[in-house]
Amino acid sequence: MIHPAPARTASRTSSPSPGSTGVHYEIFVRAFCDSNGDGIGDLNGVTSRLDYLQDLGVSALWLMPVNPSPSYHKYDVTDYYGIDPEYGTLDDFKRLVDEAHRRGIRVIMDFVINHTSSRHPWFQEACKSRENPYHDWYVWMTRQQIDSLNIATREITADSQERSPWHAVPGAPFPERYYALFWSGMPDLNYDHPAVRKEIYKAGAYWLKEIGVDGFRLDAARHIYPDWEEPKNHQFWEEFGREMEAVKPGAYTVGEVWTSAERIAPYFRGLKANFNFDLSLALQELIPKERDSVEIVRMLLHNRSVFEQVNPNFLDAIMLTNHDQNRIGSVLKGNADHLKVAANLLLTLPGNPYLYYGEEIGMLGMKPDENIREPFLWDEKGRDTGRSRWRRPKFSTDSTVVPLARQQADPHSLFHHYRRLIHFRNGHPVLNDNRSRLEGSEIRQKGVIAFHRRSGDRSVLVLHNLTKRGMDVLLYPAAEAEGKKIVLDTQGKARLIKGGKLRLPAYGCVVLEDK
Structure with missing residues (x-):
């Protein structure tokens, strides 16, 4: 169980720029919650669960595509101004945005502009x-x-x-x-043609200004131009960013740019955030091995320095997995300890964290894509009136995943672990600063990841035990340990001991700061 210091509640009175604080939550609408009993998750279903999402502590929702489309996933759009009838109406979407905003939750829309449907x-x-x-x-x-x-x-x-x-x-x-980069049913748009740019900017302005969304997740951001013309993408996103900022100052943009840090960096000239796939893959590798074979802090320090040279105000969008990757629950074989370590790392590293729906209850899934987008398990089968039936689940079933309602009743569940971590994070001025600086640590102990985070004149030291063995960690320099206090202890068994050491429990995460 997480044992934080006396609670400091996150304030809803201030309005930081989107993405700079808080945790975001990715939703595949079709699989999330069915409000009308037709078996398909819908927008009203998402609205009906906003209280749950607020209680979990998320600050923004990323909705996977909701525009009309002939495909189940809706990444091939036929109308940039409409809502797919399977999901509801434009009025339903407006109500979702209004209700989310009333709860202090922003709404980010998946804007699929690299290509259209061949039926557009x-x-x-x-x-x-x-x-x-x-x-x-x-x-x-x-x-x-x-x-x-x-x-x-x-x-x-x-x-x-x-x-x-x-x-x-x-x-x-x-x-x-x-x-058509992805398949014949998704022809790429020609952004050398001024009319295309004008129409896409118009559609973006419509959702930001007329409907009130807070920003966009930009699908296939690296492929706006074909591979052999990739440098032209950078100019396009700079122009796109200026256009959207003029319509709605502070509008959030996060790009899907799946490549090396050096090639991601130029996209930060126009996009405020980009997803960190290197980190996702590194976490998936080191957690089951229970050792930091990838030297994750060193990798992050390098990548962040590369990004900072292009945009000192960059936002590193971090996640465990998303809708295109095998679910972290399956990657970690459902191991409860490893899943909690994964949550610890995601929610204490610097950057703008994203949860993929159901991650907080340990949902499972392996490719193909349909199997990593299975229905959310709200309650036991037969009592779960909101459960989508869009497909019969192969991985996340009642026999493999404990539904949310049962996890809510169990204080030791993965759900409560996520909830407590998120709420602690939301209330801590350093951890909740998604642009806080990452600094390395002199601690070099097998099975331990340690780093500092700094925001303004405050800093914290974060330590993670990846292993099943408790250990005593020598803090460096040892004399500094006397001036530290524990403000977060996920296992409730950590303590500072003589000789400048920290007793770090198995699979535990501890945050230290000055007394």
């Missing part, structure tokens, strides 16, 4: 002829042009399995093929 009216028109006004809204080349640039195929990357991204339109009155 723009693409349907574009396929009619080369003279059609919409033809230039997409990327087209002849076979000769493709071959001359040697771009007929591409290497598979973490974010796209497509090797042959050029596709012919059956029966088309022209020889060109269109570029």
Whole structure:
């Protein structure tokens, strides 16, 4: 059980810029909560669970796509101004935004602008002829042009399995093929065409100003331009950022840029945050091994220094896993101790933390994607009126995952571990500063991760025991230990002992600060 110092409640009176404080929560609407009994999660279902999310302590919701789409996941949009009828109406969405704001929770919308659906009216028109006004809204080349640039195929990357991204339109009155990085049903938009930029900026302004969302998660941000023109992405996002900021000062933007730190860095010129996939993969590796084989603090210090050179006010969006990765519950084989260590690390490292829905109750899931997007388990089967039935779960079932209602009744559950950690974090001025500085530590002990976080004139020392063995950790310099106090002890058994040491329990996390 987490044993914090006397509670300091997070204030709702101030309005820090989105992302700079608090924990964000990613929701796949289809799987989250069904409000009308049709088996499909919907917007009213999310609204009905806002009190739960507020109690958990989250400060913002990232809603995976809600625009009309022919696919279950809705990452191929057919209308940038509408709501998919499976999820509800525009009035339902407005009500969700209003109710979230009333509770101090911001709403971030997945804005899928790298590509549209092949069923989007723009693409349907574009396929009619080369003279059609919409033809230039997409990327087209002849076979000769493709071959001359040697771009007929591409290497598979973490974010796209497509090797042959050029596709012919059956029966088309022209020889060109269109570029679709992800699959033929998702043709890429042509951002060299001014009309495309104008329309996308208009749609973004609509959701920010008219509907009231607080920002966007930008899907496939690295692929706005094709791979061979990647540097043009940086200029685009700078322009996009200026346009959105002009509409709504402080609007939050977070990009999906899955590559090395050096290649992510230029995206911070236009985007306020980018997801840290390096950290996600490192955490998945070190937690089950119970040792820091990747030297995670050193890696983070390097990456953060690279980002800071481009934008000193960057936001590092950190997560354990998301909707494109095997769930952390399965990666860690459902091990309760390892899952709590994962929560400890995520919620004490600097950056803007994201939880994937159900992570707080230990939901499971392994690829393919449908199996990592299974229904949230609110209560026991038969009593769970809000449970989505969009698909029969293979991994997160009543026999493998303890539903939320039972975890809420158990003070030692994973849910309560997350809740206590989040509330402590929200109330601590250093931990809740998502832009706080990361500083290394002289502590070098196997199985221990230690680091400092600094915000203004305050700092904390954070220690994690990755192992099943309790240990005495020599604090460095030892004399400083006398001036420290424990403000967070996740196991309730930590104590400062003679010789400048900290008794750190198995799988425990301890936060120290000056008396």
